[in-house]
Amino acid sequence: MRVAEMLRGGPTVGTRNLDRRTILKAAGASAATLGLAATTGCGGGSGSGDGTVTIRYSWWGAEERAKKINQSIALFERKYPKIKVKTDFQTYDSFWEKFQTQAAGGNPPDVFQNAVTFLRKYDKRGILLDLKPQVEAGNLSLGHFRAGVTKVGEVDGKQLGVPVGSNTMSLVIDKKVFRKAGVEPRPGWTWDEYFKALKTIRDKTRVPGDTGYFTIMYLYDLYLRQNGKAFFTDDGLGFDQADLTEWWTDGLGRVKAGVVTDPKVVQQDKPKSSLSAGHGASEFTWDNFTVRYSAEGDSEYGLAPIPTTDGKHTGQYLASLMLSASARTSHPKEVAQFIDFMVHDPRVGEIMGYDRGILTSTEQFAAYKPADAVNKEIAQYEEDTAKAGVLGTITPHPSGADTIEAAFLRIGGDLGQGKSKVSDAVKQFFTEAEAAFQA
Numbered sequence: 503m504r505v506a507e508m509l510r511g512g513p514t515v516g517t518r519n520l521d522r523r524t525i526l527k528a529a530g531a532s533a534a535t536l537g538l539a540a541t542t543g544c545g546g547g548s549g550s551g552d553g554t555v556t557i558r559y560s561w562w563g564a565e566e567r568a569k570k571i572n573q574s575i576a577l578f579e580r581k582y583p584k585i586k587v588k589t590d591f592q593t594y595d596s597f598w599e600k601f602q603t604q605a606a607g608g609n610p611p612d613v614f615q616n617a618v619t620f621l622r623k624y625d626k627r628g629i630l631l632d633l634k635p636q637v638e639a640g641n642l643s644l645g646h647f648r649a650g651v652t653k654v655g656e657v658d659g660k661q662l663g664v665p666v667g668s669n670t671m672s673l674v675i676d677k678k679v680f681r682k683a684g685v686e687p688r689p690g691w692t693w694d695e696y697f698k699a700l701k702t703i704r705d706k707t708r709v710p711g712d713t714g715y716f717t718i719m720y721l722y723d724l725y726l727r728q729n730g731k732a733f734f735t736d737d738g739l740g741f742d743q744a745d746l747t748e749w750w751t752d753g754l755g756r757v758k759a760g761v762v763t764d765p766k767v768v769q770q771d772k773p774k775s776s777l778s779a780g781h782g783a784s785e786f787t788w789d790n791f792t793v794r795y796s797a798e799g800d801s802e803y804g805l806a807p808i809p810t811t812d813g814k815h816t817g818q819y820l821a822s823l824m825l826s827a828s829a830r831t832s833h834p835k836e837v838a839q840f841i842d843f844m845v846h847d848p849r850v851g852e853i854m855g856y857d858r859g860i861l862t863s864t865e866q867f868a869a870y871k872p873a874d875a876v877n878k879e880i881a882q883y884e885e886d887t888a889k890a891g892v893l894g895t896i897t898p899h900p901s902g903a904d905t906i907e908a909a910f911l912r913i914g915g916d917l918g919q920g921k922s923k924v925s926d927a928v929k930q931f932f933t934e935a936e937a938a939f940q941a
Contacts, residue, residue, distance in 0.1 A: 555833050556586040557840060561615035562597035567857050574850040578843045585836045598904075605629050608830060613837045615858075616663050616826040618654055623901040624826075625657055631827040632660040636838035643842055649888065651862045654822040654896055663824035664841050667859025670818045670887055671720055672789040673806040676709075676799075679783040683707050687806035689890065693725075696809035700761040703783045710763040713775065713782035716753025717765075717914030719907045720821075721786045723897060725749070727817030728810060732897040739906075739935055740897070746928050750917055757918055765918030774798050788821070789883050790859045793876050803876075805883045818887060819896040823858040860884050902938035909934045 561571065568591050575587045590611065592600060597615075604610045610629055624630050636642045644652050644661070648668065655663030675687065683703040700711025715721055723733035732740040756762040763782040777785040778799030784806070785795075795803040808816040825844060827837045844850055851866025856877050861867040872878050887893060909931055917927040 552584075554584045554586060555836050556588055557613060557831070557833055557836055558588045558590065558611040559613050559840070560590045560592075560597065560601070560611040562594045563591055563615075563857075564593070567591070570853050570855075570857060573853050574844060574847075577847065577849055578840060581843065582836075582839060585833075585840065587840065610828040610830065612831040612833060613825055613827050613840055615666075616824050618663075618821060618824075618896060619899050619903045619907065621655070621657050621662050621826075622899060623904065625660070625662055626901045628829055630660075630662045631829045631831060631834060631837070632662065633664065633827060633838060633841070634661045636834060637661065639835070639838075641835050641838035641842065643846060646846065646864045647862055648860075648864060648867060650893065650895075651820055651822060654820060655824050655826075657898075663822075663826040664845055665822035665824045665862040666845050666854075667790070667856065668820045668822045668862050668884070669788040669790045669859040670820055670884065670893070671724055671786060671808060672792070672883060673784055673786055673808060674777060674792055674795055674803055675784045675806045676777060676780075676782075677802040677804050679703060679707050679709055679801070683783075689807045690813045691807065691809055692813055693809045693811060697756070697761070700756070700783075701759075704761045707783070709783050710781065711761050711783050712756075713763045713777050713785045714753070714757075714765060714768055714918065715762070715786050716750055716756075717911050717918065718786055719910040720788075722749060722910075724808060724817035725811075727894065727897065728812070728815050734897050734899055734903060736898050737900050738939060739932075743928050743932055746931065747924055750914060750927060751924050753914075754917060754924060765915055769915075769919070777803070788859075789880050790856055792880055793856075796876050805879055814892070816887075816892045817894065818892055819894050821896060822862065856880060900939065902935075902941055905938040905941070906935045909938070 559575070561567070563571075568589075571591075572589065575589065579586060591597070598620075601610065601614065605624065605627065621630070633642055637644055642664070644664070647665070651665045651668050652661075654665050654668075655661055673687070680687070680703065683699075683706040685699045685702055687699075703709060703711040719733060726732050726741055726745070731745070734740055753762065757764060763776045767781050768776045771779040771781060775785060775795060775798060776782045778795045778801075780799070780801070786808075789805060792803060792805060808818060810816055825841045827834065827841070831837050846863050846865050848865045848869035851861050851863070851869040854861070854866075855870050856872065860881060861870055872881055913922075913927050913931050913934075916922050917924065922930070
């Protein structure tokens, strides 16, 4: 999904919907632009004779996120004058390319932005620090978080990340087009009702009702969860070739029927979304990415409920961007204190807002009061979703999930453009997924 951050806070890799990769590429500024220090050292941060230690902090994002994080770091360094923070930020692709090189060389940053897709991958390689000992030592608190969010950073009994922002999958709609077509989304509506609405929109407005739901891995995960399965298990895929054949055949059929945007048009619209370009009336993405459409388009955009199979269960869960630490850091205590400050201090919440998703700690959530309509709607959507009782536990993402997500998008996209048959596309996906698990 074009999610991906994220996620997919986004909820996160290579998606056609708004993904973390797309939204964070917006500025692509270099560290020099903001006078950020280059990362140095080996095996973690450094120390000095007066007891001052330096830790390295890396993240992906654009200039606006970097400015906010640097303001937050200034507050941290005032509270902890003996801890200095060297920073480094990249666009999404560049961040992970550099991180993999650093990790392979035994020199990852002490603390870094992370997502659920990468937890098992880098835990398997011994890169991630289990933060539970620091919690037990009193250097990091896992208390005062919104319900369920800390579970996102747990893997096999270890706390490998602490969430800084949460999000969940949603349906973003062009309100003007929906009103013109006389379509009113409602909680609990079924997939049949959703697809009927897409046809009504196309017939009454000549605009395709959806921009291409069938290539979004995270949406397919929700659909599977609604039907007692899931995209991933602990070590593999939670569905079979017959399941995917049905999903992709359905999606391709709706493209041919004109109720889903032609993937060739979607490609031409990039980097703009086909929803904000006026070539589709709805798009599935992470809720906190809704701001994108208002910035890109000239219509009125809002959030609608996820369609269901049984009128009740959406399959939704909270995803999150999080902070993780290197198992090689020389300063685990200081890293834990830094993470604790960045996720709990109310002033940081006021600075960051919903840049990385809905604030996860209760202190920061209470401190930030969104003033604009879009962010107010995002916050209300998460509150309403939580109150509805539909949120479940996030499905595991085994090592290789990032590669598999990218393959799902690419192969599904080629299918939509008529470059392959459904049967061939399904076989190709399962072949590439198996190779990713074994890598």
